[in-house]
Amino acid sequence: MKIKLDKIFSPTSIAVIGASNREHSVGRAVFQNILSGGFEGVVYPVNPKHNSIQGVKCYDSIKDVPERVDLAIILTPTKTVVKIAEECGKDGVGGLLVISSGFQEMGKEGQKLSQKLLEVSHKYGMRFLGPNCLGFINPALKINASFAHRNATPGKLAFISQSGALCTVILDWAAEKNVGFSHFVSGGSMTDIGFHDLIDYFGSDRNTSAILIYMESLTDARKFLSAARAFARTKPIIVLKAGKSQEGARSALSHTGSLAGNDRIFESAFRRAGIVRVDTIEQLFDVAQAIAMQSIPDQNRLAIVTNAGGPGVLATDYLIEHGGKLANFEKNTIEKLNLILSSNWSHGNPVDALGDSSAKQYGEAVSAVLADKGVDGVLAIFVPQAITSATETAENLVKIAKNTHKTVLAAWMGEVQEARDILEEGKVPVYKFPESGVYSFLKMHSYGQNIKTLYETPPNIPMNFNPKIEETRALLNSVMAEKRFVLTEQEAKTLLGYYEIPVTHPGIAANKEDLNKIAKEIPFPWAMKIMSPDITHKTDIGGVKLHIENMEVAQKAFDTILENAKKAKPKAEIVGILVEPMVEKRYELLIGTKKDPMFGPVILFGMGGVATEIYKDNKIGLPPLNMALAMRLIERTKIYELLKGFRNLPSVDMGAIQFLLYKVAYLVMEFPQIQEIDLNPFMVDEKGGMVVDANIILDKKMAGKTIKPYSHLAISPYPFNLTKKVKVKDGKQVTLRPIKPEDEPEILELFKSLSRQSIYFRFFSYVPKVTHDMLTRFTQIDYDREMAIVAEIQEEGKKKLSAVVRIVQDTLDNQAEFAIVVGDPWQGTGLGNMMMDYILDIAKKMELKKVYANVLKSNKAMVHMFKKRGFKLVSQDFDTLFAEMELA
Numbered sequence: 001m002k003i004k005l006d007k008i009f010s011p012t013s014i015a016v017i018g019a020s021n022r023e024h025s026v027g028r029a030v031f032q033n034i035l036s037g038g039f040e041g042v043v044y045p046v047n048p049k050h051n052s053i054q055g056v057k058c059y060d061s062i063k064d065v066p067e068r069v070d071l072a073i074i075l076t077p078t079k080t081v082v083k084i085a086e087e088c089g090k091d092g093v094g095g096l097l098v099i100s101s102g103f104q105e106m107g108k109e110g111q112k113l114s115q116k117l118l119e120v121s122h123k124y125g126m127r128f129l130g131p132n133c134l135g136f137i138n139p140a141l142k143i144n145a146s147f148a149h150r151n152a153t154p155g156k157l158a159f160i161s162q163s164g165a166l167c168t169v170i171l172d173w174a175a176e177k178n179v180g181f182s183h184f185v186s187g188g189s190m191t192d193i194g195f196h197d198l199i200d201y202f203g204s205d206r207n208t209s210a211i212l213i214y215m216e217s218l219t220d221a222r223k224f225l226s227a228a229r230a231f232a233r234t235k236p237i238i239v240l241k242a243g244k245s246q247e248g249a250r251s252a253l254s255h256t257g258s259l260a261g262n263d264r265i266f267e268s269a270f271r272r273a274g275i276v277r278v279d280t281i282e283q284l285f286d287v288a289q290a291i292a293m294q295s296i297p298d299q300n301r302l303a304i305v306t307n308a309g310g311p312g313v314l315a316t317d318y319l320i321e322h323g324g325k326l327a328n329f330e331k332n333t334i335e336k337l338n339l340i341l342s343s344n345w346s347h348g349n350p351v352d353a354l355g356d357s358s359a360k361q362y363g364e365a366v367s368a369v370l371a372d373k374g375v376d377g378v379l380a381i382f383v384p385q386a387i388t389s390a391t392e393t394a395e396n397l398v399k400i401a402k403n404t405h406k407t408v409l410a411a412w413m414g415e416v417q418e419a420r421d422i423l424e425e426g427k428v429p430v431y432k433f434p435e436s437g438v439y440s441f442l443k444m445h446s447y448g449q450n451i452k453t454l455y456e457t458p459p460n461i462p463m464n465f466n467p468k469i470e471e472t473r474a475l476l477n478s479v480m481a482e483k484r485f486v487l488t489e490q491e492a493k494t495l496l497g498y499y500e501i502p503v504t505h506p507g508i509a510a511n512k513e514d515l516n517k518i519a520k521e522i523p524f525p526w527a528m529k530i531m532s533p534d535i536t537h538k539t540d541i542g543g544v545k546l547h548i549e550n551m552e553v554a555q556k557a558f559d560t561i562l563e564n565a566k567k568a569k570p571k572a573e574i575v576g577i578l579v580e581p582m583v584e585k586r587y588e589l590l591i592g593t594k595k596d597p598m599f600g601p602v603i604l605f606g607m608g609g610v611a612t613e614i615y616k617d618n619k620i621g622l623p624p625l626n627m628a629l630a631m632r633l634i635e636r637t638k639i640y641e642l643l644k645g646f647r648n649l650p651s652v653d654m655g656a657i658q659f660l661l662y663k664v665a666y667l668v669m670e671f672p673q674i675q676e677i678d679l680n681p682f683m684v685d686e687k688g689g690m691v692v693d694a695n696i697i698l699d700k701k702m703a704g705k706t707i708k709p710y711s712h713l714a715i716s717p718y719p720f721n722l723t724k725k726v727k728v729k730d731g732k733q734v735t736l737r738p739i740k741p742e743d744e745p746e747i748l749e750l751f752k753s754l755s756r757q758s759i760y761f762r763f764f765s766y767v768p769k770v771t772h773d774m775l776t777r778f779t780q781i782d783y784d785r786e787m788a789i790v791a792e793i794q795e796e797g798k799k800k801l802s803a804v805v806r807i808v809q810d811t812l813d814n815q816a817e818f819a820i821v822v823g824d825p826w827q828g829t830g831l832g833n834m835m836m837d838y839i840l841d842i843a844k845k846m847e848l849k850k851v852y853a854n855v856l857k858s859n860k861a862m863v864h865m866f867k868k869r870g871f872k873l874v875s876q877d878f879d880t881l882f883a884e885m886e887l888a
Helices: 002-009 026-037 078-090 108-123 164-177 195-203 221-231 246-256 263-272 281-293 309-321 331-340 359-370 390-402 417-425 434-454 469-481 489-498 513-521 551-568 627-635 654-670 741-752 756-763 772-779 831-845 860-868
Strands: 013-017 042-046 071-074 095-098 127-129 135-138 143-146 154-161 181-186 210-215 237-241 276-278 301-306 377-382 407-412 507-509 526-531 544-548 576-581 587-596 600-607 618-621 674-685 688-691 694-698 724-727 733-738 786-795 798-810 815-822 850-856 872-875 880-886
Touching (some): 002 095, 002 127, 002 135, 002 195, 013 026, 026 042, 026 143, 071 078, 078 108, 108 127, 154 281, 164 181, 164 281, 181 195, 195 210, 210 281, 221 263, 237 263, 237 281, 263 276, 263 434, 263 618, 276 281, 276 434, 301 309, 301 359, 301 434, 309 377, 309 434, 359 377, 359 390, 377 390, 377 434, 390 407, 390 417, 407 417, 407 434, 469 489, 469 654, 469 694, 507 513, 513 551, 513 576, 526 551, 544 551, 587 654, 600 627, 618 627, 654 674, 654 688, 733 831, 741 772, 741 786, 741 798, 786 831, 798 831, 815 831, 831 860, 850 860, 860 872
Parallel strands (some): 013 071, 071 095, 095 127, 154 181, 154 210, 210 237, 237 276, 301 377, 377 407, 815 850
Antiparallel strands (some): 135 143, 135 181, 526 544, 587 600, 587 674, 600 618, 674 688, 674 694, 724 733, 733 786, 786 798, 798 815, 850 880, 872 880
């Protein structure tokens, strides 16, 4: 696909179909922009109504153009576009840019045309950008294939927008700010080429340092998140997402023809993928500049140095309000500042150096706070004063920034453009107002934390987890067969029990006489609740009574609950009264799931109980979860401060909460029939937790329907189905299974078992030290993009990994690179051959077209393995061979 997208974004020949001489027409603007932009390839105007366009010979149709062109730009009326696309396909055009409007945004008829356009383009192997877009600009190749009113200057930022109008605004803003672009793309409706394609393409572009996106909607969340996670570490992805409010979401719908999803879920998804989210156009570029120029802060402890008190106070207020921390200085730092500054300085953070401090004093103050171990970054604020030179102070700050690994940002206020230019040229991001600097600092920290979480090595789950999947499936099928879509609480708790989730075990009283039977099984005190598939919020209608101490109170509660239920819901089906032991634990939590139409199931965690909707202290995560991701979800809530131990109260059993989140995530991953789960409350203390109330709602649309396993998820889960057992030559049993993040310690041990020769054969060089970053790249993979199979063995009662084989997919070209390493103690056992055959079989199931590898000629065993399987071997140089095999 990279070659196909090259035909669009890096063409050597272009046909403009619908080019025009008519003033103020799109056809004239696009053709004129290509000519005036300096495109060094060949451009052909196509329009049967003209002999020439702007002095260039014109052709009646694409088939009349004298050569096969890379890119055809279609600017014609909507009803003609599909026919013209067909003609382009027949003529061998490489790709299309469809600027014409009137497709998805125009309702059902437009959607039908979009589908026909997609079918035609794929029939001929063409990709297309648009429709309903402004076009694109590739400044490096001097291609302005758009009807924008100005060109873009070359730079390192790739910009992608769903709004063409916003593109023109940003071009004006960028010209004023001297911001350049590697690519500038208006995606329009994104019927074919979507965000994920563009992230893959620009992520692989050496001239792009960051990817900036203006997003209104998303059509393929899974592919988008997969692409973003693949590149977020090396190329920051910064998104301005419109449609936060319900009103904004409706506007996005009418504008792009797609439904904007729940904004909190977008926020969670961006965090999971390592994406930075911003709120304004200016922030989009400010944050990109800051990440490109400066080191990412480890924590969010900011020191503020200013020569004016007011701006320092404003910066502090903004920092604290938005979750940052004002760094606490060490005693030694205060002593240094006492020697540098006049006696009237602020003696704390922010450092008010006062208006009479010299450029030298100001710089020394910045250096002093940067040396403090409790400081992660400095915001230097300068207000023009008659005494201090703005340019000299800027020059000093640039020198200081070059000699520190910490974040240095600047806010030079007032009319001091020369000083700002000095700072920008010296790679110090500079802002007109201090709040902008604080915002960038916090977003840089957020980016760093997201990337850390993305590649954090999770601890193993605390015990074996063996859910009863078939029993769960049978229960759900039986409920849906009865055309019921709300489980009774007893059914819900039975289902949760199948997933080893701790629940109370209730009795059911159909009448008051049943209470006496239940009393023999469940001791007082009791909790009593209405049991009805039509009543989900029991407390709201007076359907719950707690602390029932004896039978007399229980019988009165029975009558009261029934009376309340019948009064509130007269048509509700009443099964009976649920009776269960009263659970007394310190905290009530909410753990729930919701099936989002865009992102699939999401996990909700936070404060529970009857006031959960008032306090709204909850956060969202995306499955799959591991123990580390579950912990990050817990930490983001306010109630976490209580859960971890507050004042004299002990910490709760945090592992029990993490493990429960892990189990709930796997439940909704396995069963797309589940629409919602509401475990409220889950009661917990230092001795563990218990689900007291459970509500499970099923998805009516899934009745009688089957889908591809895990296709409802936004993130590919661990592929358990690829686990199998084999025997090597000496008869030992080996488990072949996909790699997982928790394997990092064992992979390190495998590296230690490799000889220098084995390392050289695998990496074509000697690896002096295996780092955590290297290991996370090997163990934390996206199963949609690559596959790594490990060989797990048991030796002396201990799990070991003896080999790893992997294929890393190039999503742009649908092929994958192959690599394998077998630990020296296990070489010669036939394990390498088994693993190679297995991964090639997986590659075929992934529908890859080709597998390739580089191999040293001196690696005789590997060369033999390639030859044996029919790989073509081509000598690249004195040392290496290139091996490739086409897959059926």
